[in-house]
Amino acid sequence: MNVKDIKKVAVLGGGGMIGSCWALNFLWKGYPAHIFDINEEALQNARNRIAAGFDFLVKRNILTADKAHVAMGLAKYTTDLAEAVADVQFIQEASPERYEVKQALLAEVDRHAPAEAIFASSTSGLLITEIAKGSAHPERCLGAHPYNPPHLIPLVEIGKGEKTSEAAVETAVAFYKALGKEPVVLRKEALGFIAxxxxxxxxxxxxxxxxxxxxxxxxxxxxxxxxxxxxxxxxxxxxxxxxxxxxxxxxxxxxxxxxxxxxxxxxxxxxxxxxxxxxxxxxxxxxxxxxxxxxxxxxxxxxxxxxxxxxxxxxxxxxxxx
Ligand SMILES: NC(=O)c1ccc[n+]([C@@H]2O[C@H](COP(=O)([O-])OP(=O)(O)OC[C@H]3O[C@@H](n4cnc5c(N)ncnc54)[C@H](O)[C@@H]3O)[C@@H](O)[C@H]2O)c1
The missing domain is CATH 1.10.1040.10 (N-(1-d-carboxylethyl)-l-norvaline Dehydrogenase; domain 2)
Incomplete structure (x- = not known):
């Protein structure tokens, strides 16, 4: 899959500190985003944080109010994981920092998302090989570690697992560059990445x-x-x-x-x-x-x-x- 094929993204754990800022970033740059979290309260957190983030960008003249309004309209909020990932090409995972949570999410993604959709984990430093170990498509799984707040800090550390494909890494790097990020690819797997x-x-x-x-x-x-x-x-x-x-x-x-x-x-x-x-x-x-x-x-x-x-x-x- 080429970066130009990425038309829509999903953010898993979109109500959290990191997921909501990722969602804001994707929307800001014009990508329709499906924002998934486990309950309505978390989705409300996502709405509030995203609205506050856009409000800040507008007040600082980074975006016009009209553009922010259009960008916010590209968001779809859901507690249905199948619906969130069914027709997206890029999935940014930002769930709690535990192997069992991320592995279970990836198993569900395997069931409902297109096989070529990239699964980019925001993990702060878990091993990608371990996150992907039960997956039917470990080749699509990579680490994409942001720094808080992800919509303002350019660094994204790209971590590969043993079975991550080079094609997935290349597409992810091109995608983050298109968002204005500074991706750095780790040459080998390391707990905690670099930063x-x-x-x-x-x-x-x-x-x-x-x-x-x-x-x-x-x-x-x-x-x-x-x-x-x-x-x-x-x-x-x-x-x-x-x-x-x-x-x-x-x-x-x-x-x-x-x-x-x-x-x-x-x-x-x-x-x-x-x-x-x-x-x-x-x-x-x-x-x-x-x-x-x-x-x-x-x-x-x-x-x-x-x-x-x-x-x-x-x-x-x-x-x-x-
Ligand atoms: N906080 C940071 O500074 C920071 C920086 C970089 C990376 N990270 C990484 O980002 C990820 C998220 O961290 P955070 O600080 O945003 O946590 P958070 O607790 O603020 O958010 C986690 C979100 O995941 C949701 N969630 C819980 N169970 C879930 C499940 N089974 N499936 C999907 N979503 C679920 C929660 O409802 C919550 O909205 C972690 O992997 C963390 O290591 C955090």
Missing amino acids: NRLSVALYREAVDLVVRGVCSVEDVDKCVTFGPGLRYGLMGPNMIYHLAGGPFGLKGVMHHIGPTVEWWWEDMADWKKWPENWLEAAHEGVLQEMANRPPEQGRTSEEIARWRDDGLLALLRFHGKL
Whole structure:
């Protein structure tokens, strides 16, 4: 199947955080979308989140109100999985992060969807081989991991299972590019894909610094936000080190600080289980951080998410992505 053959998509788990943003993204780019979830309450969540997302895009002059209205009219909401996938060419799965849920969904998709329809799982890092293991069509199954919020963040990590076909990967890559995304295909299967492995490597150290008493939760976030985070919005760690080396580039900076970094690594967190009591401490710390924020940047999760989305729009513009 070619990307031009993709005329209609389905989003499974469309009422969730990720599914609703995927649906918004597909509708925004002109694809009719069947939005499936397990009950009416979840579908109402989808309607509310999608409407709020379009409202934001209109208020920020990304879309006219007329275009948003037309796009929202391309959505069909259903709790009937057979109806959701019967005549679609691309299926974005965004159900809970459990093998048994995703495997059961794929089994139902096998029964009701066209055999060539691509099944793209939003999994944050489960193995695609395992998700597809009972499937009659494992060749159509791949990972398509977005970053939250998927309609604004361009990265989609494409993961292959043992039986994923190259044709499915190529079509998925072309499809996400057509949506304006930045797909990255993993060369081999890896739990957690690339970006989440990097993300939790940083987070392990962040938790450890707090547990060790070096700093507060708020200080960790301040260090990332006003330090490396500003650069991470523009470039990755390799390029950052390369620029730090001036005329000598990455080799120069590693020659300079490389040996002492090995001392730090010796001292840094390498635990494999979350430390006891960290969750309560992290939760309290982040609530404190929220209370200390400048009020004009929002203090509730909803307000802060909207402020974040404005920042993302500015960065996307800077990257030429809007
Ligand atoms: N939250 C994130 O930041 C994030 C980022 C990237 C990827 N993901 C991945 O996206 C997927 C969804 O995560 P989320 O955060 O949106 O979760 P969520 O809990 O917000 O949404 C899950 C949705 O799936 C629905 N659901 C429950 N059982 C289902 C079933 N049997 N079939 C279909 N739908 C079902 C729920 O009703 C809910 O609407 C997960 O695989 C997660 O790892 C999450």
